[in-house]
Amino acid sequence: MENVNQAEFWQQRYEQDSISWDMGQVSPPLKAYIDQLPESAKDQAILVPGAGNAYEVGYLHEQGFTNVTLVDFAPAPIAAFAERYPNFPADKLICADFFELSADKYQFDWVLEQTFFCAINPSRRDEYVEQMAALLKPNGKLVGLLFDKDFGRQEPPFGGTKAEYQQRFEQRFDIEVIEQSDNSHPARQGSELFTKMRVKS
Numbered sequence: 001m002e003n004v005n006q007a008e009f010w011q012q013r014y015e016q017d018s019i020s021w022d023m024g025q026v027s028p029p030l031k032a033y034i035d036q037l038p039e040s041a042k043d044q045a046i047l048v049p050g051a052g053n054a055y056e057v058g059y060l061h062e063q064g065f066t067n068v069t070l071v072d073f074a075p076a077p078i079a080a081f082a083e084r085y086p087n088f089p090a091d092k093l094i095c096a097d098f099f100e101l102s103a104d105k106y107q108f109d110w111v112l113e114q115t116f117f118c119a120i121n122p123s124r125r126d127e128y129v130e131q132m133a134a135l136l137k138p139n140g141k142l143v144g145l146l147f148d149k150d151f152g153r154q155e156p157p158f159g160g161t162k163a164e165y166q167q168r169f170e171q172r173f174d175i176e177v178i179e180q181s182d183n184s185h186p187a188r189q190g191s192e193l194f195t196k197m198r199v200k201s
């Protein structure tokens with residue numbers, strides 16, 4: 001399980017096209033969330049960590065969001081994204097380990113979570129919460145989807161429960177919403193929670 005901490009593990013999955021998590025499209029609940037944002041949100045600093053093929057980043061870009069940062073430590077999906085979106089600012093395509101991003105250098109208004117939390121080693125979940133809180137500006141928010149399912153495996157995706165997420169995130173976040181998503185992709189119907197939480201000051 002240690003190897004999920006390594007970029008090589010994920011890079012190999014992309015090279016072998018063994019990417020069962022990849023929906024090939026923007027996640028419907030996240031599209032719905034993005035679609036209801038006001039025009040005034042379009043210049044907010046947004047991070048999509050562990051973005052992979054980054055359909056959400058592509059969608060935000062297409063909708064005119066101008067300050068979106070993609071982070072992934074596997075180079076293959078970033079290269080593929082750059083090819084699909086030649087006009088996307090190159091300095092916002094960051095090939096780096098999320099846990100090593102410097103909060104002195106990077107601060108975001110909000111972060112979009114999409115099958116990244118479930119990809120990290122579960123022993124790093126509290127570290128994720130801390131790093132997420134550090135990368136958010138005061139009053140910043142974490143928005144996205146978390147699995148509401150136990151996959152019962154020693155490999156990603158690593159599942160979890162609403163109770164676990166509440167216990168972990170409440171240390172650093174005020175949870176405004178954490179509820180069963182009612183507009184998930186058919187393959188994930190009934191197995192994911194939509195959440196919106198604000199970093200505590």
Ligand SMILES: C[S@@+](CC[C@H](N)C(=O)[O-])C[C@H]1O[C@@H](n2cnc3c(N)ncnc32)[C@H](O)[C@@H]1O
Nearest residue numbers: 010021050051052072073074097098114115119
């Ligand atoms: C399950 S995939 C999900 C990709 C994308 N969010 C999606 O839904 O298609 C997890 C992604 O997180 C990336 N990843 C895992 N650990 C990471 C870390 N510590 N820092 C940056 N990226 C990481 C992997 O390279 C992979 O692209």
